[in-house]
Amino acid sequence: MIALILEERCTGCDACVLACPSHVLDFAASGDGPPRIARLDQCQTCYLCELYCPVDAIYVAPDQRAAETVDPDAVRASGHLGRLRRDQGWNVAEDAAPLEVYWRLGPLLGQGAEIAADRYSADHPEWERPPSPFPRPGR
Amino acid sequence: MTIERPALTVETDVLVIGGGMAAAWAAIGAAQAGAEVALVDKGFLGTSGVTATGGPNHWWVPPDPAERAAAVERRHASSLGLAERSWMHAILETTWRNLPRLEGYYPFAADGSGRTYYSGVRGPEYMRALRRYAEDLGVRILDHHPALELLLHQDGSVAGAAGYARLDRRDWSARAGAVVLATGGCAFRSGLLGSYNNTGDGHLMAAEAGAELSGMEFSVSYSLSPVWASTRTLPYTAARFYDADGAPLDIPPPGAGAAHLQGLARALEAGPVYADLEDAPEALRPILRRIQPATPPPFERRGLDLFKDRFQVALFGEGTIRGVGGLRIAGEACETTVTGLYAAGDTATRELVTGAISGGGSLNSAWALTSGLIAGEAAAGRTARDGRRADGAAHPAGRAGLRPAKSARSVDGRAAITLAGTQILEPTKALWRKAATLDASRLLLGDLWREIADHAGGEAGLPAIAAREAVAVTAMARWCTAAALARAESRGIHQRADAPATDPTLAKRLLVGGLDTVWTRFEAFASAEAAA
Numbered sequence: 001m002i003a004l005i006l007e008e009r010c011t012g013c014d015a016c017v018l019a020c021p022s023h024v025l026d027f028a029a030s031g032d033g034p035p036r037i038a039r040l041d042q043c044q045t046c047y048l049c050e051l052y053c054p055v056d057a058i059y060v061a062p063d064q065r066a067a068e069t070v071d072p073d074a075v076r077a078s079g080h081l082g083r084l085r086r087d088q089g090w091n092v093a094e095d096a097a098p099l100e101v102y103w104r105l106g107p108l109l110g111q112g113a114e115i116a117a118d119r120y121s122a123d124h125p126e127w128e129r130p131p132s133p134f135p136r137p138g139r
Numbered sequence: 140m141t142i143e144r145p146a147l148t149v150e151t152d153v154l155v156i157g158g159g160m161a162a163a164w165a166a167i168g169a170a171q172a173g174a175e176v177a178l179v180d181k182g183f184l185g186t187s188g189v190t191a192t193g194g195p196n197h198w199w200v201p202p203d204p205a206e207r208a209a210a211v212e213r214r215h216a217s218s219l220g221l222a223e224r225s226w227m228h229a230i231l232e233t234t235w236r237n238l239p240r241l242e243g244y245y246p247f248a249a250d251g252s253g254r255t256y257y258s259g260v261r262g263p264e265y266m267r268a269l270r271r272y273a274e275d276l277g278v279r280i281l282d283h284h285p286a287l288e289l290l291l292h293q294d295g296s297v298a299g300a301a302g303y304a305r306l307d308r309r310d311w312s313a314r315a316g317a318v319v320l321a322t323g324g325c326a327f328r329s330g331l332l333g334s335y336n337n338t339g340d341g342h343l344m345a346a347e348a349g350a351e352l353s354g355m356e357f358s359v360s361y362s363l364s365p366v367w368a369s370t371r372t373l374p375y376t377a378a379r380f381y382d383a384d385g386a387p388l389d390i391p392p393p394g395a396g397a398a399h400l401q402g403l404a405r406a407l408e409a410g411p412v413y414a415d416l417e418d419a420p421e422a423l424r425p426i427l428r429r430i431q432p433a434t435p436p437p438f439e440r441r442g443l444d445l446f447k448d449r450f451q452v453a454l455f456g457e458g459t460i461r462g463v464g465g466l467r468i469a470g471e472a473c474e475t476t477v478t479g480l481y482a483a484g485d486t487a488t489r490e491l492v493t494g495a496i497s498g499g500g501s502l503n504s505a506w507a508l509t510s511g512l513i514a515g516e517a518a519a520g521r522t523a524r525d526g527r528r529a530d531g532a533a534h535p536a537g538r539a540g541l542r543p544a545k546s547a548r549s550v551d552g553r554a555a556i557t558l559a560g561t562q563i564l565e566p567t568k569a570l571w572r573k574a575a576t577l578d579a580s581r582l583l584l585g586d587l588w589r590e591i592a593d594h595a596g597g598e599a600g601l602p603a604i605a606a607r608e609a610v611a612v613t614a615m616a617r618w619c620t621a622a623a624l625a626r627a628e629s630r631g632i633h634q635r636a637d638a639p640a641t642d643p644t645l646a647k648r649l650l651v652g653g654l655d656t657v658w659t660r661f662e663a664f665a666s667a668e669a670a671a
Contacts, residue, residue, distance in 0.1 A: 018282060021158075021182030021191070022335045023305055044335040045368055047433045048186040051263055062440040063367045064330060080440060087432035088263065089246075099248040099264070101426050103256040105373060106196060108430075111420045112376030116392035119379075119418070123389070132394050 001043040002060050003070045006081075009057035010034040019052035040067055047084055056082030147304060149313035150529050151177040151279070152522040153515065154300060156286045156341060157321030159188030160195070161484020161507035163269035164237075165319040168515025170276035174522060176515075177313060178278055179302065181285035181322075181336045181604075185266045188323050189460055189485075192262055192333035194371065194431065195504035197234045199258035207231055214502070218494020219631050220646030221354070226491040230502070233509040244268035258501070262333075284311055285604050288537025289318065289344045289480070296478035297348065298533035303600055310599070314529040316522025317479045319514045320345055324465065324485030325615045327560035329456035331362065332369040337460060338556075338608040339615035341486045345466050346614065347536045350475045351652045353488040353662075355615075356622035356633045357463035359569045360497050361400055361454040363414075368437040369455045374427060374445060378414040380406065381449060388412065397570065397634060403454060404566035413449040456564035459615070461499040462632065463489050464622070467650060472517035473510045479521060481514035483507065490648055495631025539592040539654065540603070540610035547597030552609035555591055559584060559609075559616040571636035577624045584617045592655065618651045625649055625659040 002024060005016075010033070017025045017035045026038040034057070045064035050056075059075045061068035075081065085091055089098020110132055121129055153169040155162050158180025166178045180187050200210045211227045238257050241247075245268035250256035274280065286302040290312065301312040322341030326334035342352065363378075364370045380388040380403070390402035406412045424446055428435050438445040459465060466475050466482040468491060473481050484507035489498045492506050538544075562580040563569065591613060596606045626649050628642040629635045648662045 017306065019183050019186050021186040021188070023182070023283065027306070042335065044330075044333070045437075046186070046192050046333060047436060048191065048263065052186070060436070062437040064369065065367060078440075080436070084432050084436060087428045090263075097246075097248060098429075099246055099261060101429050102194075102248060102259065102261055103250045104422070104426065105194060105259060105430050108420055108423045109373055109376055112374075112418075112423070113393045115377040115418050115420065117394050120392045120395075127391075130394055130396070 001040055001045055001064060001067055002037055002049060002058065003068055004059040004072055004075055005034045005037070006057045006059070006072065006076070007034055009055050011055055013054065015052050015054060016049040016058060020049050021046070025049070050084050051088055051090060053085070056085060144307060144309040146310040146312065147307070149177050149281075149311065150527060151175045151313065151315050152527060153177075153317055153319065153518040154179065154313050154315035155319045155321060155515065156180075156300060157188075157323060157484070157486070158182055158184040158282070159321065159323050159484060159507070160190040160266065160269060160504070161486070161511040162319070162321035163266070163273055164508050164511025165321050165483045165515035165518075166273045166278045167269070167276060168512035169319070169519040170273065170278050170515075172516045172519035174519035176278045177281060177315070178273070179281045179284040179286055179300070179311070179313065181283070181340070183282045184273070184280050185270045186263075187336055189331070189333040189337065190262050190507075191266045192433070194259065194261045195265065196259040196501045197238055197508065198231060198501040198505035199234065200231050202232065202235060215494075217496055219496065219641065221490045221494035221648060223491050230492055230505040230509040233512060234505040237508060237512060241268045241272060244272050281311070286340065286344065287603055287607055288535050288541060289348050290314070290533040291348055291536050292528065292531060292533055294478075295349065297480045298528065300344070301535060303604060305601060305604065308600070314527060314533065316525060316527040317481065317518035319481045319483055319518050320466065320475075320486050321483040321511060321514075322486050324458060324460035324462065325612065326456060326458040326460050327563050327612055327616065328556050329458065329560065329564050330369050331455045331457055331460070332364075332371070334460060339611040340607065341482070342466060343607070343611035343614050344536070345475055345477060345480060345482070346652060346654055347538055348477045348480060350477045350480065351467040351650050352464060352618055353467040353648050353650050354464035354490040354622075355459070355618040355651050356626045356649060357490070357495055357631060358459050358563060358619040358623075359632045359634070360457040360461035360499065361566065362457060362461070363403065363452055364455055365437060366451040366453040367441075370434050370437055371431045373431055374416055374419055374423060374434060375414060377418040377420065378416055379418060380452075381413045381415060382406065382409070383411045383413070397632070400454070400566070401570050404570050407454065408567055411451050414452045415449045416446045419446055454566055456569075458563060459619070460485055461497050461503070463493055463495070463498065464619070465489065473514035474517065481518050483510040483514040495633065497632055537607070540596040540606035543592070543594050543596050545593040548594045550591050550595035550606070550609070552595070552605045555587055555609040556612045558587060559613040563616050563619050570634060572623050572634060573637045574624060574627070577620055580620045581617070581624060584613060584620060587613055588617060588655075614654060617657050621657045621659050622649050622651045625651075
């Protein structure tokens with residue numbers, strides 16, 4: 001669940017308030033400053049607020065079942081801030097080809113499933129192996 | 140203290156309700172047909188729904204007649220008599236023609252063999268592209284405007300919808316010549332990534348207007364994730380599983396389908412289950428975060444190396460999202476059985492293209508794109524023909540959660556959702572359905588419905604949204620349960636432990652509907668093609 005909006009980074013642009021699909025955030029009460037985390041129980045831990053934050057001011061803690069208390073200094077020092085947005089290639093200035101390996105998703109899903117099927121076959125020679133439901137590697 | 144503002148009123152040709160890929164394509168289809176379009180969503184068009192957090196692959200076969208026919212035959216055989224070849228061809232063709240039109244909006248890259256990779260797209264970029272495309276076509280997008288109910292003309296046809304704008308803190312109402320429902324499927328608040336908003340709101344609104352549903356028994360599907368966070372499943376397909384003592388568990392592989400889920404469900408019933416990804420493809424490790432940037436953070440932020448450290452797992456229910464059922468499609472224009480009301484994506488039944496098995500992944504995406512475009516265009520055509528009819532009177536159709544049948548009093552919506560959801564999501568109930576347990580669920584859900592229909596609601600604003608979500612989830616659970624009881628056989632993802640055989644006389648669709656009284660009936664005749 002969302003755990004922090006770092007005041008020194010936040011510009012009060014409210015992009016996260018709009019982007020949050022489940023209405024966790026409210027505009028700042030005073031009309032300027034960081035948004036308020038108003039309905040944490042509605043947070044689905046989708047990280048999309050981090051992705052939509054242009055200044056990497058948001059930290060989502062990893063447990064979707066319960067709120068977590070985090071130390072802001074530890075988060076600042078962790079390297080996690082903005083990592084997701086850079087991996088996603090939304091920091092356009094430094095990433096011209098964010099999806100160059102994306103085509104490998106299907107083949108890698110299939111490869112993993114085949115590894116599991118090979119292993120199960122070896123343990124259960126009688127098992128009737130169905131055709132892979134995933135795209136085959138190399139296709 | 141919140142200051143409520145005067146209500147927003149909208150008049151338009153076509154109103155689209157929803158904010159995922161089907162809603163976006165519906166808005167695009169209607170706008171391209173020349174209609175003025177407004178789109179209202181509970182969340183934000185771009186982040187709402189399961190596509191935004193996902194990475195949909197679309198069913199993708201080049202327009203070579205032999206290749207298309209072979210692909211359709213292969214998939215049709217696994218539909219167990221409930222899909223229609225004409226619809227399957229339609230989604231292949233429409234997807235093939237339209238997905239590449241996002242060029243310039245979506246950063247398509249190469250497919251590893253020098254061609255452009257169109258069929259698989261990443262969620263946040265796909266939804267961002269669809270939003271920009273819709274904006275450029277002049278669609279009026281109203282984010283954070285959840286719909287609470289439909290408005291109806293005297294003759295029962297759809298006149299518009301009404302709801303509450305939750306950031307603006309004001310009511311809204313919209314009049315339109317036609318309405319497209321694309322509010323997604325329902326995962327019963329299982330915690331499935333991206334599904335928080337998917338509470339069956341559109342199904343409820345449609346049913347209040349008299350719409351029928353179909354295929355609701357095909358509502359059993361799960362995905363594996365760490366117990367603390369639902370994620371995409373790419374890294375887990377090669378997982379080994381262990382119990383709490385570190386003893387290996389003998390779980391059939393993902394390719395085994397139901398046996399894989401049943402193996403995991405049995406193990407989870409016995410105690411905690413841990414996954415070990417030591418066998419994951421080597422090639423995946425360095426590029427996982429470039430493919431699915433949101434998959435590593437749930438591990439890294441707990442100080443775990445997902446490829447080295449064992450971690451506890453859970454099954455997250457996917458309900459009618461990766462399941463099949465939804466609003467019955469009454470014709471080729473994606474119309475529901477209510478005049479002026481159309482359905483697209485996971486809000487509609489996907490039996491037409493996938494039959495009794497999950498269309499998870501590529502068929503569901505191709506269906507969402509196609510049904511969105513078809514419904515949007517048909518809605519535009521209807522308004523062009525009959526006008527907006529915005530002058531006449533219209534009455535609100537919402538009942539439970541808005542206008543209690545008896546005295547209004549506080550009803551715990553969250554508890555209702557948990558109780559209703561458990562009836563559908565509990566893996567040992569769902570993967571081994573039996574008349575006795577289904578009937579117990581039916582009775583429990585009937586009592587729950589009575590309680591919320593009689594007493595929930597009567598409050599405006601945010602509490603009304605929450606109440607309606609509880610009502611919708613309860614209604615969805617009742618339809619799924621009634622259908623699962625009525626189909627006394629096993630077929631596709633509907634597996635009855637007390638009727639394990641497939642009954643050839645039941646190769647037909649099962650309709651369900653009703654609110655205070657839930658009814659079921661098999662379609663008098665399967666489609667001519669399905670029967671052939």
